[in-house]
Amino acid sequence: MLPALVHRPSRSRALFAPLVRPARQEAVPLVAVAVFALVVLIGTTAGDFTFAHREFDPIILLLLAVWGCAQACSRLSVRQGLVDLCKLVPVFLATALFAPLASAVLARISAPLADASLAALDRQMFPAFSWPDTIAALAAHPALLHALSYTYFSLGGQAIALLLVLALTGQARQGWAFLTAWCGTLLVTIALFPLMPAVGSYAYHAISHAAMPDVLSLSAWNYPHVLGQLRDGSMTVLDGQALEGLVTMPSFHAAAAVLLGWGYARIPRLRWPMIAWNTVMWLSAVPIGGHYLVDVLAGTALAAAAIALVERFFPPSPVPAGVIA
Template sequence: MSDVARARVALVALTAISYLIVFALAVLVGLNVDYGLADAFALLFILTLICGIATKPWPRIRTAIESFLYGVLLVVPIMLAAYLAVRLDRPWADNQLKAMDQALGIDWPALLRYVDNRPYLAQPLNVAYGSFKKQLIWLPIILAALGHLLRSYQMIVMYAVICFAACVISIWFPALGTYAVFDIDPDDIRNIDSTWGYIFLDELKGVKSNPDFVFNLAKAEGIMTFPSVHAASAVLCAWAAWGVRWLRYPFLILNIVMAISAAIVSNHYIVDVIAGIGVAGFGIAAVLLFFPSREANLSVRKGKRPDRIIASTNVV
């Protein structure tokens, strides 16, 4: 079995297993779940399997479609896992996280004011922060279209591994985040889009303290503070784009700014960003350990470009 085939099978298996485990944990923990979209996602899973079979003769199209659809399917168990971590009702960790920042010499309110008073800094951070979903959707599709099939599958598997690892870590670090802890008035913010600093709070407080709380995917928000999934995704996207020469530096710059934006535009402490980068390194290394790019190495031995996995070697 080729590396691409192994990575593809791993993605399918990871998606199915994550649903079984996470929903079983929801029952065990006692978190009520609104299953209103269950039929839609069951149909989507079946559609994804059918598309995988129907597009087998066209590896690039198959990879692009599957990377997108399995990525969408994984949103449900990832979001639910983040809510389950908070549902375990550990003490708020804001004092610990704030102390860590202070030990690093970080004055977060002063940093926020400094950036907010400079539109030329605030606006790029707003744009970079908002690129999160777009990158996760389009980058695997672009990679597949360019013939980097293995990297496209790897990226989705890595994202899932990173998110689930972050969920486990976050069990011990539920936090309201910087905007709430430092009592930042959104009306005082002029250039930074402070929406992301508050939008998750009702969901976070509800799942932590309301015994009748119901998880509803349509209302779900990113409630994880430590570690920062935005920062982790920035590392992942920069890694994924690195294999394409003309994408390499634009995505590196964009994702450096996105990682920084997590500590300004959103609710994250600086240590959240540092931890997110560390989790990304773990996720990337773990997936590469099990699914190394042997085909790319073979291309090097044959004198071919190491950053390009030729489509003909990637047919599943």
């Protein structure tokens, strides 16, 4: 009897085992969060930056609490869809927090601005395309710019809504597949950013927001200033201002549009409306995000590669009968 008692795992140990042994499907998203957090930790411990603990610590603690409770509840009689939701969403939100902070740290050591090279690539690959002329033509269509702005804003909300639907309809595996592709793409995007930093087409072509007042997002005009302050060392606090998206090449908005279209394709009733919506979001990366065309192509290629890898190693499970069909 004694050996059996010694080797039998305790109830509490079995309950909390998932906390220390994450499932294979969760590995890439958790590694991505860890890598981004490590970059932030290195930047702050090296003395280059100060972390805004008062601003971010409550958020981090809340995400950890929800994640921990979900892991513990996975062994209890709790509705599985709710447990899956409380695992997926905190990981996504942690990525959304630490990825831009990591890019802010990497901006300090980034290479010279690549705008001239990116603009030259646009001219070589698309000789009939003129960024300033295209923007000037769009300025005459405020309703179109408003529509493009709203789709551009929808990136984060779309991702959370997708994870919610997948979790609550028994498709958590597909939710983790989506997060794996999302986080893998984001890891590569952030890794490439310091090699090719850029202020974007609006700043490069000296087009002010006053010339494009119907672009409802100010990000394309705000982030060049943040990037400049990070690069010259005048910005040293990692706070809410550091959450400004800094990456131009590759365009993560373009990548996200492809990933979200792929993710929603698993939900029959939402498939075509969301593919259409994300096609518009993909197009919005140029006039709203201020991206070069090569940025959009690079982001699209990254997302397509991530999807191919995820589908190879994590083939999708059948859609449960009657799920939003």
